[in-house]
Amino acid sequence: QVQLVESGGGLVQAGGSLRLSCAASGRTFSGYVMGWFRQAPGNEREFVATIDWSSGYTYYADSVKGRFTISRDNAKNTVYLQMNSLKAEDTAVYYCAAERGFMVMVASAYDYWGQGTQVTVSS
Numbered sequence: 001q002v003q004l005v006e007s008g009g010g011l012v013q014a015g016g017s018l019r020l021s022c023a024a025s026g027r028t029f030s031g032y033v034m035g036w037f038r039q040a041p042g043n044e045r046e047f048v049a050t051i052d053w054s055s056g057y058t059y060y061a062d063s064v065k066g067r068f069t070i071s072r073d074n075a076k077n078t079v080y081l082q083m084n085s086l087k088a089e090d091t092a093v094y095y096c097a098a099e100r101g102f103m104v105m106v107a108s109a110y111d112y113w114g115q116g117t118q119v120t121v122s123s
Helices: none
Strands: 003-007 010-013 018-025 032-039 046-052 058-060 068-073 078-083 092-100 117-122
Touching: 003 092, 018 032, 018 092, 018 117, 032 068, 032 078, 046 068, 046 078, 058 068
Parallel strands: 010 117
Antiparallel strands: 003 018, 018 078, 032 046, 032 092, 046 058, 068 078, 092 117
16 A cells, blocks of 8 residues: 655745655555646646656656756655745645656656645745
8 A cells, every 4th residue: 555645845935945755655666756746726736846766867847947856765765845946826735646657747647646735835
């Protein structure tokens, strides 16, 4: 049973930073792709970043490129999302997700999801 547990959300001023964590358990994640998505009220779930667990290869949405960094710690089975230069439009619930396959940016392709963590950026 795969479990993903996010943490690290909170309230931050515009221009500030937060680091989200996603603790993964239940299996070996070699061969898996991990993703971060976000959803603001009234909006669809939006792709943020993805990382191939084995290779470490990453890909980002244009809206966060240069500001956010996705990484993983194999020993801790944890994926991180370092968010810098935060903007009010980054406010959303952030979700961690996992799928076994190719790196994709479509939420429906991911099989496992965490419960989400709220990020609020005040302007």
